[in-house]
Each structure stands twice: as C-alpha cells, then as structure tokens.
Amino acid sequence: MIKTYLKKLWRWRILIIIALAIMTSIGTTVALAYSQQVVVQASVLNIRKGPGLAYDVSAQVKRGQKLTVISKRNEWYQVRISNNQVGWVASWLVKNTEVSATSYQVARVDSNNTPIYLTNSESSVKMGLLQAGKSVTILYTNGSWYQIKHNDSVAWVKRNAVHVTGTIDASAQTEPQNTQTTTQTATKSSEVVLVKTNNTHLRQQPNSSATVVANLAANTKLTYVKTVNQWYQVKTSTGQTGYVASWVVSLQNKSTNNTTTPKVASNLAESTIVLDAGHGGTDSGALSQSDYYEKTYTLQIAKVVASHLRAAGANVIMTRSSDSTMNLSSRATVSNNQNADAFISIHLDSADSHSGATGITTYYYNKNRDTKLATSLNTQLAGLPLKNRGLEFGNFEVLRDNQRPSVLLELGYINNNSDFSYIRSTAYQTEVASAIVNGLTAYFK
Numbered sequence: 001m002i003k004t005y006l007k008k009l010w011r012w013r014i015l016i017i018i019a020l021a022i023m024t025s026i027g028t029t030v031a032l033a034y035s036q037q038v039v040v041q042a043s044v045l046n047i048r049k050g051p052g053l054a055y056d057v058s059a060q061v062k063r064g065q066k067l068t069v070i071s072k073r074n075e076w077y078q079v080r081i082s083n084n085q086v087g088w089v090a091s092w093l094v095k096n097t098e099v100s101a102t103s104y105q106v107a108r109v110d111s112n113n114t115p116i117y118l119t120n121s122e123s124s125v126k127m128g129l130l131q132a133g134k135s136v137t138i139l140y141t142n143g144s145w146y147q148i149k150h151n152d153s154v155a156w157v158k159r160n161a162v163h164v165t166g167t168i169d170a171s172a173q174t175e176p177q178n179t180q181t182t183t184q185t186a187t188k189s190s191e192v193v194l195v196k197t198n199n200t201h202l203r204q205q206p207n208s209s210a211t212v213v214a215n216l217a218a219n220t221k222l223t224y225v226k227t228v229n230q231w232y233q234v235k236t237s238t239g240q241t242g243y244v245a246s247w248v249v250s251l252q253n254k255s256t257n258n259t260t261t262p263k264v265a266s267n268l269a270e271s272t273i274v275l276d277a278g279h280g281g282t283d284s285g286a287l288s289q290s291d292y293y294e295k296t297y298t299l300q301i302a303k304v305v306a307s308h309l310r311a312a313g314a315n316v317i318m319t320r321s322s323d324s325t326m327n328l329s330s331r332a333t334v335s336n337n338q339n340a341d342a343f344i345s346i347h348l349d350s351a352d353s354h355s356g357a358t359g360i361t362t363y364y365y366n367k368n369r370d371t372k373l374a375t376s377l378n379t380q381l382a383g384l385p386l387k388n389r390g391l392e393f394g395n396f397e398v399l400r401d402n403q404r405p406s407v408l409l410e411l412g413y414i415n416n417n418s419d420f421s422y423i424r425s426t427a428y429q430t431e432v433a434s435a436i437v438n439g440l441t442a443y444f445k
C-alpha cells in the first residue's frame, strides 16, 4: 500500500520534473486548477490565436465582457469566448475577478476509450480517448455535450459518457488530487517575483479567500520560494512570507536581465507604457519664477497622461505616483523589468534667464532604438500651443540605462511665465495627454 503510493509519488515527481524541463524551454503553460473569469478592461480587446502579440487576431471583445480562463501562459490567458471559440488575451488587459470565480462541475468517465472531440459533433476531429475513472472538468454544457478542459485547451465529450461527481470551488481548491502540484526547483529559486500593481494582496494561504497579511506596492520585488497551484509563495525584503496570485505578478530571473525576446506591441491597447514623472521627493527639479517646483507639475501631467493611456487600454506603470524620491537608474530599471514598449520621462525645462526660452523638446538617446518613438510623439506635440523645438539627442541617465524605446519630454519652460501658465492649466495637460496617446497610437501602427 505504502509502496505503491510511494511509487506513484515518485512517478509524479518525474513527470513534474519533465514538465518543468519542457516549461523552462518553451515558456510556462499552466493549466488552471479551477476556472476563473476575467473581465475585459480595454475598450476593445484582441483575441489572438496564441499567447503573444505575434499571433493573428481571431476575434475582438468589448470592455466589460466576461471571459472564462482555461489556462495561463506567461502573461497571457487562454479564454473561452463562446461555445466553440477559444483564444488568447493579454493578462494586463483584463481584470481577474478573483473573488467571484465561478465553480465548475467535475465528472468521471464511465468507460474505457471514450472519445473526445474538437467540437460538439461526433463528425468533428477526435482529440483523444479517455479511460474509465478519468476525472474531467466541465466548462460548459451544450445540449447532449459537455465542453471539458483538455490539457491546456478544451474538448467536447458526450454527456452520457460521464457522470458528475462534484464541483470545483475557487477558494476550496478541490480539483482532482493530482493537479495539486507543489513545485520547488532550482530553476525557480533564482527568480524574483515582481508586483505589477499597487495594493496587490499578500495572503496567508494560496487562495483568494485567505487572510491578507500585507498590501504590496507596484514594482515591489519578492523572493520566490515555491509554487502552489497558481500561487507563488514569496518572501518580502523584511522577511515576511505569504502567497501572491501568479496572475497579478511576473516572475523574473535574478541573474540575467530579462533575456526573453522583447515584445513589440502592435497597438496601444496591448502595450506596456512606463511613465516617469521627473524628480520628486527631495529633488524638486527646476523652479518657476514664483518658486513652484518642477516635480509637482511633472507628476500632475504624468497622472493625466496615465489616465488617458489607461482609457485607451494601455498597461501604464508609473515610476512614481506620489511625491517620493527616486534615483535615476531605478527609473530605467522599471522600464527594463517591465519590458516596456515605451518609456516616457516627463520634465519641464528651465533657461538660464527667466523667460529666456520657450517650447517643447523631445529627447532621445539611442538613434536606432528611440527615433521612431521620438518622431511619432514629436509630430503630435507639434500641435500644442507651445513652440515645438523638435528632436534632440539627450545624454540622460534614464534614457542611457534604458533597454527599451525611450524618450524624455521637456514640456515647456517652467521659468517662463507664459509657458508656466500653460503647464499648470488642465487644458494644456489634457492636450499633452491626447498628443501622447495619438503619438503612441501612430507609433504602434
């Protein structure tokens, strides 16, 4: 009894090791242990044929639409859109309805060699045969057919070929025993977990109803301990341990600085934009004639830009969202770690003499990497009421340390009273935001 059990356990270990070996070579595919629903956040969301921007768009869905998650691969969710349609969506464009995760029925196969099909028809392609006693998760019922989870995809089985044995609950995690995989590997221990959004819950247990032990800020780095189902056990810099949902964070390799192929968004809604409000905290930046700080207005403008970009569906990460001190290299690090599609640093210029200069300048550092982005943005900024001073090479650390397409915008002279009256106005800030949205839209085309 014990021997067979150990044998089984050993066999599972081997399987897990093999699975991990495959995963690490081709990216991580995770079949979810339970069904989750996600809500579309972008106004229009592309459904793609595979987990990446390089795949063709097979359908589009609108904001507010709910999708059932079938599996997760890297930052992408495989979802069921309708009866027979399955596709992939970028996880940062949907909201995980963690708490309202639906429960699904589990069934057992009655007899050996039960066929499963591509669609709900016996004349469609056979995807395999299931053996008696095999447990399946039912995603959807249609007439005399069940749509079931099959590997990291879906398949159909005749309803009368299986019998329902229970339900899977998101919080209870009572999915068939064998999917309770706890993995601890040498590969993953060299990885860090990066928090993507503010107020990410650190929980006592690996499920969404467990007690929240801490709220983590965006860009917090955690030490990866192990994976339990779709949760990562992590350790904070203060030594606190807990669990974070894998779909709200990203795993990164500590030693290599993101050697994965840089992604290229094909539209604004699928892009990750890092906005950098210049200066902050003890660094006030330049001063207006009446001693107003540059740091105040760079943040104000960055926030307006962020809200416009988010409304357009972009995943926006701000290097700072309050009056905090942040060094230059860590601003570029945010861009590198997030694999940003564009990094935009927002500043206000200052001339040696008051009102000695006016206008907007677009700075780039790396001609090959940044010119297209700088040109796209500058073309739109030229429509603003302040003079357009055009593109300039700028040897700035936030651009120099950046590995991603990046620009630094000087959006007017703070010590020119005429420029400053624009800079501080809501109308101008909104125009800047629209120009950036339009510039990025053109950039990704």
Ligand SMILES: [Zn+2]
Binding pocket: 278, 279, 285, 286, 294, 347, 348
């Ligand atoms: Zn500045």
